[in-house]
Amino acid sequence: MSWHKEFLSENSKKPTISTMSDLFKLIEEVYEVKKGTLFKEAKSELQILKEQFLNERKDLTLTLQAIPEISVSELGWTDVQTKGDKKVSGPEREQLGQFLKQIEGDDLAAKVASLALFYENGPSEDYDRLPVGQKISKVLSYLVFFKALTKVVSNFNAASAGFNFEAFLAVLLDGQQVPANTGTIADFTTGDQIPISLKLYNEKSVVVGGSFNDLVGDLVEPQFSGFDGMRYVVCMKSFTSSETGEKQGAGLDIEGDIKFFQFDFTLDNIADIIATSMDKSKPCIQLPTAFVRSKGREDVSAKLPGASMPSAQDLEDRFIEFFKQIVAERLEGVAELSDGQVDRFLNDLEWSKRDSIFTLKQMGEKTMVVRGLSTIKGGTRNPEVKAIMASLIEDGVFEVESRGAANKLINNFAAVVGAATVQVNNLFKAAKVKDERTRVLKQPNFYASLEDSVAFYNSLKGNPELQKQALKNSRGMLETYQFDVNRKQVLEISQELGVIKIGARVVQEMLNKMTQDLNEAIFDIFTNVKVVQENTYAFMAGGLQDDEKAKASIKASNAIAYKTEELRDTE
Secondary structure, three states: OOHHHHHOOOOOOOOOOOOHHHHHHHHHHHHHHHHHHHOOOOOOHHHHHHHHHHHHHOOOOOOHHHOOOOOOOHHHHOOEEEEOOEEEEOHHHHHHHHHHOOOOOOOHHHHHHHHHHHHHHOOOHHHHHOOHHHHHHHHHHHHHHHHHHHHHHHOOOHHHHHHHHHHHHHHHOOOEEOOOOOOOOOOEEOOOOOEEEEEEEEHHHOEEEEEHHHHHHHHHOOOOOOOOOEEEEEEEEEEEEOOOOOEOOOOOOEEEEEEEEEEEEOOOOHHHHHHOOOHHHHHHHOOEHHHHHOOOOOOHHHHOOOOOOOOHHHHHHHHHHHHHHHHHHHOOOOOOOOHHHHHHHHHHHOOOOOHHHEOOEEEOOEEEOOEOOEOEOOHHHOHHHHHHHHHHHHOOOOOOOOHHHHHHHHHHHHHHHHHHHHHHHHHOHHHOOOHHHHHHHOOOOOEOOHHHHHHHHHHOOOOHHHHHHHHHOOHHHHOOOEEEEEHHHHHHHOEEEEEEEEEHHHHHHHHHHHHHHOOOHHHHHHHHHHHHHHHHHHHHHOOOOOHHHHHHHHHHHHHHHHHHHHHHHOO
16 A cells, blocks of 8 residues: 555554654655655756757758768779778778768769769659668768769869869779779779770760770770770760859859760771761771772781881870970979979870861871870970979969969970970881882772771671781771760760769758768767868967857867767767
8 A cells, every 4th residue: 555545644544653763764765756856957068959959950051061071082982902902092081982882883873873863853762761870871972972963063274173083983983993094095993893994075065085006905905804995984064153054163152063974985886986086087987998809818008117106195105205304404403393293284284185286197198196206396395294283283282382383384294295205206207107008008998988898897796806906907996096986976876874973062962862861960979070170270270269169169069079979979
């Protein structure tokens, strides 16, 4: 019987409290029944902070600053060192990879589709079934992708943006960039060793091409185990200023999209693609008449006098050697340059690919750029070469003390490009396609017609060895041609993978959609981390005298503590 029934009126035989033991017993019973109303439970420091933070959160505006900031330094992303038998990524690449591995899809096509769907509809259907921690991880991965991609394509000149884009997609596909001058036109490989040649262009200026010799080399002697052909990924960018609607070349305020297209060069389709390419590159696939008549039994290339011109890539290798030697001699004691700075300039220069900096040469009936024969337009004063160097100075790759010093460095580098090109031409005079070899190649009917060449080549399907022999005997190989495929032709032969939106407004839109789902938990943390950083720096810079900055930093630190604890408790 409870105390109130035992000692109150409901019990007609209520006992008398006669001892201290009876009194203590009564007190204990009363306490157990009424303790919830007698005493208020003390609030913990965390509970007090929570109430304070929730009251103030209503004024919080989430911006791009709430999304983790990833460095877009290509040096970080490509910093892969070998330790023993394992390759170890640099810290920036590792950080980016941790986010991007959450992007759904087994290949580029699937990942692009997943990213486009996320922008339109948010996370996939299984999102709601995930624990809150996994929800945060997945959403942040997509938001980091869109933010970092916007920075990559908007904050750099065209050459640098392309190089950074290669690194970015390599991380997305768990692959690696391919070092320059390694005998392949591949820019990076996927995690399953598929070689990809990546092209990033403004939508209206798409021309996909390169050295036909190098393309043939990739098909005849493939270097990568995942695919015997060469995959081209063509990305067409189109963006405008979100404020003015005008075309904008830099800055996070851009707004637009990148369209992704993909096609493969294989032994079976190369003839058909080249035959429908730009007029100047169609002759690449022409075959010697004798080779066609003999059904591939006569190796014409082996019987030609002299040697063919080395490929553009081979010539670039020698150009790089000469360039580094000359620049070291000319700038000794004038400027301190690192190997990384010089390599960055050479990468942006793209000597083996950038036809626009060279003079044209008459080759039979055609006028074209022929490396080993063509010189640099304007010699030491080429404006395009100077512009490349100026952009690198502007991007901070080269540090200069004054405008005069910048101009001197620009002029020196332009002069060295011209001088190194002359040395390449002098070195390979003996190998130039001329004299007896040229006479033979220019004989009437030496080559079969384009139509007959393509028909014969296509008849070789199923016989890869004869296909490879035919490519070695093709005109593009014998005379060292370039090939080019324009926008219209790219669209005809490509698979469209999808469209990805870019720009600060686009990212903010997605951020706003996700705020409610995540209850602002993770974004509150990142926002307050930035507040701590800014106010702590300001406090120290002010000689530790600005009490308001100190209080703001402490307040934000407490908010981080609460949100982190809250998030931990949900798991």
